[in-house]
Amino acid sequence: xxxQALSVEDYISKIPEERQNIFKRIxxxxxxxxxxxxxxxxxxxxxxxxxxxxxYPAGYHCTPGSxxxxxxxxxxxxxxxxYHMGMYAKPELLSWFVEEFPKHSxxxxxxxxxxxxxxxxxxxxxxxxxEVSKKMTVQDWIDCYESNFKK
Numbered sequence: 001x002x003x004q005a006l007s008v009e010d011y012i013s014k015i016p017e018e019r020q021n022i023f024k025r026i027x028x029x030x031x032x033x034x035x036x037x038x039x040x041x042x043x044x045x046x047x048x049x050x051x052x053x054x055x056y057p058a059g060y061h062c063t064p065g066s067x068x069x070x071x072x073x074x075x076x077x078x079x080x081x082x083y084h085m086g087m088y089a090k091p092e093l094l095s096w097f098v099e100e101f102p103k104h105s106x107x108x109x110x111x112x113x114x115x116x117x118x119x120x121x122x123x124x125x126x127x128x129x130x131e132v133s134k135k136m137t138v139q140d141w142i143d144c145y146e147s148n149f150k151k
Contacts, residue, residue: 002044002045002046003015003045003046003074003075004045005042005045006042007042008027008040008042008047010042011042011046011047012024012027015075016075018121019075019080019121022080022121022124023073023075023080025126026073026080026082026124026126026129027040027047027073029126029129029130029133030049030071030073030129030130030133032130033129033130033131033133033134034049034071034133034134035134035136035137035138036138037051037052037055037137037138038050038051038070038071038138039051039052039067041067043066043067043069043072044069044072045074046072046073046074046081046083047072047073047074048069048070048071048072048073049069049070049071049072050067050068050069050070050071051067051068051070051138051141051142052067053065053066053067055138055142056068056138056142061149068141068142068145069085070084070085070086070136070141071083071084071085071086071133076117078119079110079117079118079119080117080118080121080124081115081116081117081118082115082116082117082118082129083114083115083116084097084114084116084132085114085141085145086135086136086140086141086144087114087132088113088114089144089145089148089149090136090144093132093135093136096135097116097128097132098111100128100131101125101128103128104125104127104128105123105124105125105128106123107119107120107123
């Protein structure tokens with residue numbers, strides 16, 4: 001479910017009121033911990049963080065001329081989705097996250113390839129999201145992207 005928004009604040013204003021506070025807290029947690037160089041934006045109908053074209057002019061191969069996506073956050077019908085392409089591309093980062101999750105949440109990990117679904121708003125592991133946000137620099141992500149996806 002994509003939300004048409006012009007800014008992060010606009011996006012948050014359009015999600016269900018009972019999710020707005022925790023969604024803001026997740027955005028703040030990511031912004032406070034993401035290494036320098038990533039840029040927050042509205043991307044693909046979600047709040048996203050990516051590598052701007054000024055840093056990586058080649059951009060995203062699937063959408064030429066657009067920034068290289070890295071992480072995203074979306075309010076879906078029944079959950080908040082957290083996307084981290086680094087976990088999709090680096091098996092060791094995914095393993096770390098899966099191992100750490102039970103230390104930060106009493107809930108079972110609900111995860112797809114790069115998407116973590118949070119259905120209970122009162123049990124979103126902000127400390128873990130802060131830690132995973134720190135794990136890759138812009139250059140780490142560019143190197144990983146080029147070695148895995150850009151052929």
